[in-house]
Amino acid sequence: MALNLSVSPDFPPTHLSGWFIFNTWLQRQLGEGVHLELYDSFEQQREDIRAGKLDLIYANPYDASMLVRELGFKVLVRPRNRADETVIAVRADDEVTCVEDLAPGLKVATTADPDVHIMGMIMLESADLDATNVSFKELDSYVLVAKALLNRDADAGFFLKAGFEELSELVRSKMKPLVSSQISVVHHTLVAGPRMQAHMDTLTDRLVNMEHDPKGIPVLKSMGLDGWDVMEEEQTEFMIDLIDTLVD
Amino acid sequence: MSEQDTAAAREVLIKYFDGTERLASIVDQEVPYPDGKLIVSRTDPQGIITHANRAFIEMSGYTREELIGTNHYILRHPDMPAVAFKDLWDTVAQGKKWQGYVKNLRKDGAYYWVKATVIPNIRNGQLVGYTSVRRKPSRSKINESEALYATLR
Known part of the structure; x- marks a missing residue:
């Protein structure tokens, strides 16, 4: 066999x-x-x-x-x-400059990738955000996460860092990473x-x-x-x- | 940074559960937790540090050589109530995960707050040590913890 x-x-x-x-x-x-x-x-x-x-x-x-x-x-x-690292990004024109600027009611575009999702949620904790005050749009790829963000269907996106870096330069230029994990x-x-x-x-x-x-x-x-x-x-x-x- | 920070230094005698004590210089100044990092350490079953990652070294202010072989209580800030650590040890002794907010003491006397998670490391059914992972806490949780711990000291 x-x-x-x-x-x-x-x-x-x-x-x-x-x-x-x-x-x-x-x-x-x-x-x-x-x-x-x-x-x-x-x-x-x-x-x-x-x-x-x-x-x-x-x-x-x-x-x-x-x-x-x-x-x-x-x-x-x-x-x-x-190493698998996670990036939380928002639109480049968004006023927020750090995770602590994000507020309850946040709409997050994410994937079913368990590590990235878990680490993304951990990095939101410093803004008192968790599953009770955040809503999710689960998508099949990081390209779709970026698309949801740029189409204003989501306020923030969770990306595998390698997935974020593989997006086209044009797409990345329309987004702003707020935080990137450094676990290594x-x-x-x-x-x-x-x-x-x-x-x-x-x-x-x-x-x-x-x-x-x-x-x-x-x-x-x-x-x-x-x-x-x-x-x-x-x-x-x-x-x-x-x-x-x-x-x- | 806490509203109570004065950056003033004071000498405090810290007594540990094993009967040892040390005179530490305490500075009321918070060092912000770095974004995106996890502080990771491991200890043997007695709490002696066996592993420290780079974030731990940077935030604690000690060298790796100073940390390895030292009891983890070297990070204990005198503002932390003993009952919080008793809860930690009682929980992990039952093989369970412990989570809580901790004010840590740096080598230079300043402090940093963490959300800490500690789990027992089990290998072939035997306890071989503990892993502690610390992450950035929210300001509201720090404020709640400061108020609570002040009543428990």
């Missing part, structure tokens, strides 16, 4: 083809068939994870927590220099499930060496990554503990 690879739905669409190229590279390394299953919905992906359908997942930090602590997955590696230890990880057990050591070695392998370098580039770093078990546990402190 083929193994199944999946990617957290928050990956930048510009790197979609990169994950197909990575899947081909992966099959060569493992000598086995691997099917790449992509999702638009975080919840649909989680259902399939819980149903045991996925074996290797490029997971966002929130889902990595569930995968490791509840489902016995193991984190193999993390992408180098790719929360990031996506490549997480392997029980059916990957026999491959874990080999795959970790190959992933770490990808940046030195002439055939691996273009694959990394197509995914927009610099390389992979090994995640020790305690580093994983630390990241999950940290996320636990942020989730109510």
Whole structure:
């Protein structure tokens, strides 16, 4: 039976083809068939994870927590220099200059990306804003979050920093970031499930060496990554503990 | 910044629960919490600091070397009532998450307010320490906490 690879739905669409190229590279390394299953919905992906359908997942930090602590997955590696940070932005012509200027009744454009949403809400706390006095418009992508903001369908937007930076210069010039998180230890990880057990050591070695392998370098580039770093078990546990402190 | 800030310095003898004490210089001056940052530290089960992130070092005013190996109570401000910390320890001792507003003492005697969350770190069923993550509190919560803690000291 083929193994199944999946990617957290928050990956930048510009790197979609990169994950197909990575899947081909992966099959060569493992000598086995691997099917790449992509999702638009975080919840649909989680259902399939819980149903045991996925074996290797490029997971966002929130889902990595569930995968490791509840489902016995193991984190193999993390992408180098790719911490997940959150930006809260408003329209460039808005009078507000800091989070504390935002007032109850705020309309927030957000995505179902759990880490970004949680961190966005944490950064609103300093203005006494929470789910009881803020309304949300949940959208499928950061492009749509920006669009809602610029069309005045929302007052503020939550963005994955990398997603914000990938917007066109024109769109970004019409927005004003109020705050950007600087956590640096929360990031996506490549997480392997029980059916990957026999491959874990080999795959970790190959992933770490990808940046030195002439055939691996273009694959990394197509995914927009610099390389992979090994995640020790305690580093994983630390990241999950940290996320636990942020989730109510 | 609190309306009560005078930037005046005073010497205060701080007594800790383990019987030790230190004479600290207290300056009534608030250092604003930096936007977007989380202060992260970890301790062993006895409260000895084993990890401090950069934001913790910057806000506390101590070097990493000074923090690692020191009891976390070095940050305790004398304006904080002992009962708040008792609640913290009673809660985490039951394996639960604790959350509260804390006035922290910097090395230079000034202070900063945080919204703190502390969780026990469990590995293979054993308690190996605690992780504490602090974030920016709202001014209204600081004011409420100041008023409440003044009645509990």
